[in-house]
Amino acid sequence: DGGITxxxxxxxxxxxxxxxxxxxxxxxxxAMYWYRQDPGQGLRLIYYxxxxxxxxxxxxxxxxxxxxxxxxxxxxxxxxxxxNPTAFYLCASSIERNEKLFFGSGxxxxxx
Amino acid sequence: xxxxxxxxxxxxxEGAIVQINCTYQTSGxxxxxxxxxxxxxxxxxxxxxVLDGLEExxxxxxxxxRSKGYSYLLLKELQMKDSASYLCAVRVGDSNYQLIWGAxxxxxxxP
Numbered sequence: 001d002g003g004i005t006x007x008x009x010x011x012x013x014x015x016x017x018x019x020x021x022x023x024x025x026x027x028x029x030x031a032m033y034w035y036r037q038d039p040g041q042g043l044r045l046i047y048y049x050x051x052x053x054x055x056x057x058x059x060x061x062x063x064x065x066x067x068x069x070x071x072x073x074x075x076x077x078x079x080x081x082x083x084n085p086t087a088f089y090l091c092a093s094s095i096e097r098n099e100k101l102f103f104g105s106g107x108x109x110x111x112x
Numbered sequence: 113x114x115x116x117x118x119x120x121x122x123x124x125x126e127g128a129i130v131q132i133n134c135t136y137q138t139s140g141x142x143x144x145x146x147x148x149x150x151x152x153x154x155x156x157x158x159x160x161x162v163l164d165g166l167e168e169x170x171x172x173x174x175x176x177x178r179s180k181g182y183s184y185l186l187l188k189e190l191q192m193k194d195s196a197s198y199l200c201a202v203r204v205g206d207s208n209y210q211l212i213w214g215a216x217x218x219x220x221x222x223p
Contacts, residue, residue: 004154031208042116042213043199050207058209090154097207100145103154
């Protein structure tokens with residue numbers, strides 16, 4: 001079955017450490033997105049990519065980085081510059097930039 | 113500014129009907145989405161409205177009034193598995209990177 005796979009489900013970051021969240025899709029979707037979900041807040045867009053080898057900053061890109069070297073993969077790195085990284089991170093994709101989103105099951109990142 | 117309001121939490125009884133409201137004040141409007149999210153899981157698409165009126169899909173219906181900046185999601189014949197958060201999102205441009213999300217409504221179903 002097609003879908004989006006995020007790993008790991010839970011991740012712990014130590015002070016000063018960079019961590020990478022994986023997102024893989026086999027839906028053949030061009031567009032991919034990273035969102036951050038905090039309690040009591042709406043989803044906030046971190047980065048998005050509409051095509052391979054191209055990506056754009058979202059509303060809260062500071063302290064994060066991404067790459068899009070393959071259509072299927074859109075990993076997110078949370079750098080040590082992100083001072084408040086504890087959140088639930090959701091990866092999504094859409095077949096085109098204005099079609100409904102398909103989401104992965106998320107990664108809960110916590111700070112040790 | 114851009115703002116979407118939803119009730120934080122609602123409680124309903126199994127077998128009953130519940131209406132979850134979403135009001136928005138945004139600088140543009142190009143469609144409204146509803147997603148369902150069970151705790152710790154992926155949001156899944158429920159409905160999309162871009163024109164005024166009611167869209168019915170099985171037990172779920174969604175309504176939009178653009179002039180009032182208002183939408184609701186109506187869930188009928190509630191089941192325990194409907195316990196989840198319901199997210200309202202407004203697209204303010206022609207692309208998904210221009211989505212504004214509400215904080216979600218946590219729906220609790222009681223037997």
